Amino acid sequence: MLVGVPKEIKNHEYRIGMTPAGVKELVGRGHQVLVQHQGGVAVGFSDEDYRQAGAEVVDSAEEIFARSEMIVKVKEPQPIECTMLREGQTLFTYLHLAPDPGQTELLLASGATCIAYETVTDANRGLPLLAPMSEVAGRMSIQEGAYCLEKAQGGSGMLMGGVPGVEAANVLVIGGGVVGLNAARIAMGMGAKVTIMDRSLPRLKSIDELYGDRLTTLYSTTDAIEKQLALADVVIGAVLIPGAAAPKLVTREMLKLMKPGSVLVDVAIDQGGCFETSKATTHENPTYIVDGIIHYCVANMPGGVARTSTLALTNATLPYVLALADKGPCQAMAEDNHLLNGLNVYRGMVTVEAVAQALGYAYVKPEVALASGDLKQSA
Numbered sequence: 001m002l003v004g005v006p007k008e009i010k011n012h013e014y015r016i017g018m019t020p021a022g023v024k025e026l027v028g029r030g031h032q033v034l035v036q037h038q039g040g041v042a043v044g045f046s047d048e049d050y051r052q053a054g055a056e057v058v059d060s061a062e063e064i065f066a067r068s069e070m071i072v073k074v075k076e077p078q079p080i081e082c083t084m085l086r087e088g089q090t091l092f093t094y095l096h097l098a099p100d101p102g103q104t105e106l107l108l109a110s111g112a113t114c115i116a117y118e119t120v121t122d123a124n125r126g127l128p129l130l131a132p133m134s135e136v137a138g139r140m141s142i143q144e145g146a147y148c149l150e151k152a153q154g155g156s157g158m159l160m161g162g163v164p165g166v167e168a169a170n171v172l173v174i175g176g177g178v179v180g181l182n183a184a185r186i187a188m189g190m191g192a193k194v195t196i197m198d199r200s201l202p203r204l205k206s207i208d209e210l211y212g213d214r215l216t217t218l219y220s221t222t223d224a225i226e227k228q229l230a231l232a233d234v235v236i237g238a239v240l241i242p243g244a245a246a247p248k249l250v251t252r253e254m255l256k257l258m259k260p261g262s263v264l265v266d267v268a269i270d271q272g273g274c275f276e277t278s279k280a281t282t283h284e285n286p287t288y289i290v291d292g293i294i295h296y297c298v299a300n301m302p303g304g305v306a307r308t309s310t311l312a313l314t315n316a317t318l319p320y321v322l323a324l325a326d327k328g329p330c331q332a333m334a335e336d337n338h339l340l341n342g343l344n345v346y347r348g349m350v351t352v353e354a355v356a357q358a359l360g361y362a363y364v365k366p367e368v369a370l371a372s373g374d375l376k377q378s379a
């Protein structure tokens with residue numbers, strides 16, 4: 001298969017979808033890889049590194065999209081990239097479609113096969129291609145929150161861990177999954193007082209078993225959130241309903257409960273955000289203030305630590321890239337239900353129920369969509 005890896009073009013996005021090591025694996029199995037000129041240079045991989053691994057380095061994204069059978073990326077395709085996709089081509093990347101009607105429309109119009117990292121599942125009910133970036137974003141969320149508490153950023157002037165004789169900050173983590181646990185771990189490491197909330201009792205039980213009385217677990221209700229907001233210095237939004245737009249758990253009205261200069265870090269912003277007042281920001285301009293509360297809502301947080309993130313992401317994606325290339329996307333998905341769960345758009349059909357519901361499209365089961373594609377091909 002001819003696999004193409006373009007340079008990312010989202011604001012301050014320095015990750016790349018494949019390392020030279022990944023190229024070497026593909027080429028060793030008889031595939032061809034095109035990598036865009038300087039695509040990995042920001043994370044320490046030169047064009048020469050890619051060439052030595054067996055890739056052909058090409059000048060433009062246009063050439064990569066025109067020639068490749070499968071495009072492997074990191075972030076959701078930007079409009080210019082969507083318009084270069086075509087029927088019969090496969091796109092493998094993060095998509096986050098539920099809160100993004102514009103991108104969904106363009107992907108449907110392209111006729112391409114669009115597989116999203118964030119909805120691929122595993123046998124442990126996890127999301128193996130979201131998890132590595134959730135680990136990064138969860139850990140980062142606390143360092144960003146701590147920085148936002150500084151006066152120069154508009155914050156209340158609290159030091160996360162306090163000092164002897166002065167109280168540490170209160171950190172409230174809403175959502176105790178991968179982001180939430182990693183946030184809690186770093187916040188505890190900095191000496192903050194941590195409360196973590198979830199809707200899943202088994203999840204709360206396992207967090208309690210892991211950390212005992214080093215943190216507080218609470219069942220997530222509006223009432224509990226309201227009570228905790230009054231105490232919190234930093235709130236991390238870390239909820240997820242896979243594929244769906246994030247539920248709005250903190251309304252604008254509820255900001256009045258918070259102390260001025262407190263901080264909201266909405267990691268769930270890539271699914272639309274779990275605070276009513278959240279709107280996506282960039283690494284260039286990461287924060288804004290609403291009613292005295294600092295909001296940090298960067299939709300590609302791991303891009304800020306692109307070297308670590310590229311390695312962590314590609315460690316997880318490589319086995320799936322190899323399966324897609326070796327077997328072809330349809331066969332690979334037919335043989336692996338967890339990979340099939342990653343199929344979001346196929347030849348103009350929406351194949352994730354939560355996305356179809358959020359955006360008002362007809363839902364086509366992925367296995368039905370694939371079968372109809374086979375019929376179309378053989379007609």
Ligand SMILES: NC(=O)C1=CN([C@@H]2O[C@H](COP(=O)(O)OP(=O)(O)OC[C@H]3O[C@@H](n4cnc5c(N)ncnc54)[C@H](O)[C@@H]3O)[C@@H](O)[C@H]2O)C=CC1
Nearest residue numbers: 133134137175177178179198199220239240268299300301
């Ligand atoms: N902004 C960024 O750069 C990044 C954003 N993310 C996003 O972070 C979010 C969280 O991801 P993960 O931790 O991997 O998901 P996860 O599935 O591991 O955890 C989500 C948790 O939220 C809980 N939850 C659902 N509804 C809830 C509610 N009403 N109250 C409290 N908890 C609730 C679930 O029970 C689950 O434990 C996702 O939207 C993901 O896309 C992930 C990485 C980077």
Ligand SMILES: CC(=O)C(=O)O
Nearest residue numbers: 094133270299300302
């Ligand atoms: C998960 C995601 O949106 C990111 O890593 O940018």
Ligand SMILES: [Mg+2]
Nearest residue numbers: 076096270299
């Ligand atoms: Mg996005």
